[in-house]
Amino acid sequence: MNRLPLIFAVLAAVLNAFAAADPAGTRRVKLLNYPDCIELSNADTIVVLGHHAGGRVLKYAWRGKDALFLSPEEADWKPNQPVASRAITAGRFDIGPENLVPKREVLWSGGWAAEMIAPRAARLISQPDAATGVQLVREFRLAATGSHLACTQIIKNFSTDTKEWCHWSRTFAQPGGIGVVPLSSSGKFPHGYVMYQPGKESAILLRPTDPNIRQREGFIEVLGPPAFPKLGFDSFAGWFAYQMQNDLAFVKRYATYPDRVYNEVAGLTISIWYPKPALTPAVELEPIGPRERLAPGETAGFTEDWWLLENPFPKPGEQLDLKGLAAKVERETR
Numbered sequence: 001m002n003r004l005p006l007i008f009a010v011l012a013a014v015l016n017a018f019a020a021a022d023p024a025g026t027r028r029v030k031l032l033n034y035p036d037c038i039e040l041s042n043a044d045t046i047v048v049l050g051h052h053a054g055g056r057v058l059k060y061a062w063r064g065k066d067a068l069f070l071s072p073e074e075a076d077w078k079p080n081q082p083v084a085s086r087a088i089t090a091g092r093f094d095i096g097p098e099n100l101v102p103k104r105e106v107l108w109s110g111g112w113a114a115e116m117i118a119p120r121a122a123r124l125i126s127q128p129d130a131a132t133g134v135q136l137v138r139e140f141r142l143a144a145t146g147s148h149l150a151c152t153q154i155i156k157n158f159s160t161d162t163k164e165w166c167h168w169s170r171t172f173a174q175p176g177g178i179g180v181v182p183l184s185s186s187g188k189f190p191h192g193y194v195m196y197q198p199g200k201e202s203a204i205l206l207r208p209t210d211p212n213i214r215q216r217e218g219f220i221e222v223l224g225p226p227a228f229p230k231l232g233f234d235s236f237a238g239w240f241a242y243q244m245q246n247d248l249a250f251v252k253r254y255a256t257y258p259d260r261v262y263n264e265v266a267g268l269t270i271s272i273w274y275p276k277p278a279l280t281p282a283v284e285l286e287p288i289g290p291r292e293r294l295a296p297g298e299t300a301g302f303t304e305d306w307w308l309l310e311n312p313f314p315k316p317g318e319q320l321d322l323k324g325l326a327a328k329v330e331r332e333t334r
Contacts, residue, residue: 025120025142031058032075038114038122040142040149045308047142047149050090051114053083054107055124055138057091057171062147062308067250069172069282083109089172089282093138093153096168096288097264102131120144133159134294147308148333154301157294166263167289167302169252172282177244178313178320179222179272179283182237183215186258189234192220194266196230204232204266212274217322222274229275232268239329240270242285243320249311251329252287254304260290307333 022028029039031048037058040047048059053074060067071089088109095101106129113125120142128135137154157163183192192215195208205228212224213231222231233240236256241249256269264271273284292300309328314320 023116023119023121025144026116026118026122032070033077034058034074036114038116040120040122040140042120042142042145044145045142045147045149047140049114049122049124049140051112051124052079053077053109053111054088054092055112055114055126055136056088056093057140057149057151060091060149060306060308062248062310065246065248065308067173067244067248067308069174091151092170092172093136093151094168094170095132095134095136095153095155095165097166098168099265100263101165104129104131106130107132107134107136128158132165133157133161133163134165147306149306150303151306152301152303154299155292155294156299157296160296162296163294164263164291165294166291167287169285169287169304171252171285172280173242173250173285174244174246175277175281175283176224177242177250177283179220179231179274179285180241180243180249180320180322180325181220181222181233181235181270181272182240182326183218183220184234184236186236187234188267189232191215192233194232195226195228196232197228198230216319219322219326221320221322222272225274225276229273229279231272231274232264232266233270233272234262234267235269239333240285240287241325241329242283243311243313243325245313247310247312249309249325249328250285251307251309251333252285252304253307253333254287254289254302257290262288263291264288305333309333 038049050058068090073087124138126136135156139152141150195205197203210226239253271286289302
């Protein structure tokens with residue numbers, strides 16, 4: 001009896017099963033009430049991507065310590081039910097500029113497509129949004145070791161008009177940390193930052209002073225909630241950090257372009273939104289990209305590289321070691 005055809009059939013079935021399996025370090029999981037999220041993982045880091053209400057990072061954890069604030073309200077999500085903007089939390093991304101871009105619920109809280117594209121890599125794709133004339137694609141790639149997560153947002157102009165939008169990250173991190181922004185010699189703000197004063201006639205304070213914000217050793221430190229929560233920076237250092245109480249520093253790196261137009265009202269490259277906990281129990285970390293002038297059919301991408309670095313939160317009466325943190329960022333995030 002010739003058993004070769006049977007052996008080849010079994011071998012083919014096994015190979016097909018492997019081919020159909022999820023890429024290494026990538027699988028579907030349920031988080032809160034969101035089914036079929038995509039998890040990217042290595043030995044130390046877990047990333048969970050959600051596509052049910054906006055394309056977001058729902059979890060970014062190093063050895064069990066999560067950097068992101070995910071509201072418990074999100075557990076109430078149900079299919080085909082609108083999501084309130086206040087319940088869109090954790091690793092959010094957006095497009096700006098803030099005061100010019102129209103409402104875009106299709107992008108912000110609509111359903112997205114989600115697919116695995118490689119080991120520890122996935123892609124989230126929005127629906128086309130008529131209000132802005134664009135469709136967004138977000139790709140995420142977790143390194144084989146360590147905490148490095150590359151987050152790329154691609155803006156696609158599907159309209160018949162030229163569009164001028166920019167990348168705007170709106171990541172909700174755990175509350176109670178310290179923002180660390182390196183100053184640039186090219187900075188134009190007298191105190192290294194500006195503060196947005198809300199109200200009917202909102203204003204941008206060019207020379208703000210606040211006991212929770214200080215300049216030290218070439219950095220701006222945001223130690224806690226200021227008088228008004230929205231702060232803007234024009235640093236071209238290409239990174240900033242958020243030191244969390246769980247002894248992790250959340251670091252974001254990204255390209256900066258001193259010769260390009262930043263079309264936020266104050267020409268910001270970074271914003272930190274640090275509200276009082278009673279308002280929102282999270283701190284928003286916002287790299288901002290330059291203006292992208294997109295003709296019909298054109299695309300533009302912007303990448304944020306994230307890391308979680310083990311670094312101690314200062315004890316009462318002590319200060320954060322800024323130079324030590326900067327050296328660690330330089331050494332461990334290239």
